[in-house]
Amino acid sequence: MSSQADYKDREFLAVIGDEASHSPSQGTSRAPTQLLRDVFRIRRHRHADAVPLAQDSVTGLLLAGIGHITTGAEAQKNFLVVDSKTETTAIESAFDSFTERKDIGIVLINQHIADRIRHRVDSYTAAFPTVLEIPSKDHPYDPEKDSVLRRVRRLFGE
Amino acid sequence: MEHQEHIDSLLERYLSLLDEYMRLREDLSKLQSGVYQNIARANFTGERGMRYGQDHYDERMRAIRVLGIDEAGEEAVPRFTIRNLMADAAGEGEKDDEKAESKPEGGKADVTLSAQGDSEATPEADKTPEEQDENKAKEAEKKPKKTKKASRNPLHWYGLLAPLPLRTAQTLSIQAVEQVIPRLVSVNAEMEHVEIEIRRARKKRAKAAAVADKEALGMEAVEAR
Numbered sequence: 172m173s174s175q176a177d178y179k180d181r182e183f184l185a186v187i188g189d190e191a192s193h194s195p196s197q198g199t200s201r202a203p204t205q206l207l208r209d210v211f212r213i214r215r216h217r218h219a220d221a222v223p224l225a226q227d228s229v230t231g232l233l234l235a236g237i238g239h240i241t242t243g244a245e246a247q248k249n250f251l252v253v254d255s256k257t258e259t260t261a262i263e264s265a266f267d268s269f270t271e272r273k274d275i276g277i278v279l280i281n282q283h284i285a286d287r288i289r290h291r292v293d294s295y296t297a298a299f300p301t302v303l304e305i306p307s308k309d310h311p312y313d314p315e316k317d318s319v320l321r322r323v324r325r326l327f328g329e
Numbered sequence: 330m331e332h333q334e335h336i337d338s339l340l341e342r343y344l345s346l347l348d349e350y351m352r353l354r355e356d357l358s359k360l361q362s363g364v365y366q367n368i369a370r371a372n373f374t375g376e377r378g379m380r381y382g383q384d385h386y387d388e389r390m391r392a393i394r395v396l397g398i399d400e401a402g403e404e405a406v407p408r409f410t411i412r413n414l415m416a417d418a419a420g421e422g423e424k425d426d427e428k429a430e431s432k433p434e435g436g437k438a439d440v441t442l443s444a445q446g447d448s449e450a451t452p453e454a455d456k457t458p459e460e461q462d463e464n465k466a467k468e469a470e471k472k473p474k475k476t477k478k479a480s481r482n483p484l485h486w487y488g489l490l491a492p493l494p495l496r497t498a499q500t501l502s503i504q505a506v507e508q509v510i511p512r513l514v515s516v517n518a519e520m521e522h523v524e525i526e527i528r529r530a531r532k533k534r535a536k537a538a539a540v541a542d543k544e545a546l547g548m549e550a551v552e553a554r
Contacts, residue, residue, distance in 0.1 A: 182395040184506070190383055230382050231364040234483050234499040235506040236393035236415075238386070249392075252383050276396040276409065277514055298407070299398075301514050305357065308365040312358050319517055323347060326524055 181276035181299060184237045185269040186250040187262060188228030188281050189307050228281050228307045249275060253284050263288050266295075275300045282317075283310035293318065332534035339530060343523045346516055353513045360505040367498035374492060381495055385486045393481050394506055406522045409511040415481065 229252050232238075241247045251257075251265040266288055269278045282304040285292045295302060306312040314320050371381050397410040484491045484499055 179398075181398060183392055184394075184396060184510070227365055227368045227382065228361075231361065231368060231498060231502050232506065233386065233390075234364075234495070235502040236413075236481070236483055237506060238390045238483065239392035240388060240390050276398055277510065279510070298518070301409075301518065303510065303514055303517070306361055308362075312354060314354075317354075319350060319520065322520075322524065326343075326527065 180273055183239050183249045183275050184232075184277045184279060185272075185275045185300070186229055186232050186237070186279045187253060187265055187269070187284055188232065188250070188279070188305075189284060190227060190229050190252040190254055228305070232279065247272075253281070259287050263291055266291055270295060270297065270300055270302070272300075278302045279305050281305060281307040281310065282313060283307060286316065332530060332537055336527060336530045336534065339523055339527045343520065343527065346520050346523065350513065350516045350520065353509055353516065357505055357509045357513065360501050360509060363501040364498045364505070367494040367501065370494035371492045371498065374494070379487075381487055387483075387486050390483070390486075391481055393483075394503075396511075407515070407518050409514045409518075411507045411511050413507070 229250055233250065237249070239249045247268075249269070251262070253262060262284060266278070266280070269275050276299060278300050280292070280302060284307075285304050292302060292304075304317065368381055372379075375381065393415045394411050394413055397412050398407050399410075400407055484495065487495065
């Protein structure tokens with residue numbers, strides 16, 4: 172199925188996940204009044220508990236200790252934090268980079284982010300690294316979009 | 330008939346794998362929602378609007394849980410496992426400590442024995458100050474070096490006293506990473522392997538059926554003559 176060289180050096184899990192885009196520290200370049208408005212909005216939302224502020228897929232997984240940044244001049248991260256400003260091309264290039272790296276064995280990607288690069292995810296067929304779509308805070312697991320279940324349906328002739 | 334039985338057994342295996350896959354998916358969803366809830370709770374109770382997110386990531390982070398892939402059996406289906414490097418290091422550290430603890434006792438015994446034997450020959454008082462300094466230096470070298478290893482626990486990115494919900498989030502996340510994700514990926518790989526086997530078996534069955542049809546036609550032709 173695969174040669175030993177294909178997987179023996181693969182020791183990391185990569186993550187492409189969503190994260191909060193409304194953070195007070197992210198507004199450092201904004202005007203102080205805008206910053207204050209942001210802070211108040213965040214405080215208000217925190218208490219309202221209606222609008223989800225944070226989508227912490229990456230933080231949640233990194234807490235388990237799978238995050239890794241290589242040393243050297245070109246430090247490579249094994250995770251990509253996607254927020255509302257992240258462009259699809261950046262997600263595509265991160266996906267390509269993670270699937271080409273020889274030290275990554277599993278790529279974890281939020282299902283709704285995978286939808287943004289669906290053509291790229293579906294056309295990826297290599298055994299290593301293997302791609303696993305995971306749910307996120309606001310986007311629960313959808314079996315209809317799961318590539319494994321689509322394969323199952325194909326096998327049973329649906 | 331023989332082909333059909335083989336296909337049925339493969340399908341049975343495939344369905345049991347599918348069942349396990351669905352159960353693991355459910356477990357992963359539960360664990361992850363627990364992680365998100367606890368991070369949200371930590372953010373809610375955080376002092377001065379502290380957000381437990383990417384702003385506090387350590388730019389020199391190193392993975393403490395790494396992947397192990399081995400191929401199980403003759404079928405060469407990859408099996409994924411997660412190894413905790415910190416636990417391995419702690420295990421080695423404990424072994425080193427045990428050795429270090431046993432050594433000084435033995436060392437002391439040796440010293441006392443040699444002291445008994447050599448006490449008359451080389452008493453400490455007879456040594457020159459230079460010799461004493463050399464001995465002290467040697468003893469200092471013999472002592473196990475106590476180096477403080479830098480903590481690689483991601484929880485420490487957010488300070489030494491991380492809130493309880495964040496610790497709970499970490500526990501759940503570890504459970505997902507160590508138990509559910511590797512099994513999920515392994516089951517997926519096994520399902521792919523069984524799918525290939527099913528397709529092969531179906532082709533063989535189709536070929537066998539085609540051959541049987543040809544033979545039947547040949548027999549009919551012979552009978553017609």
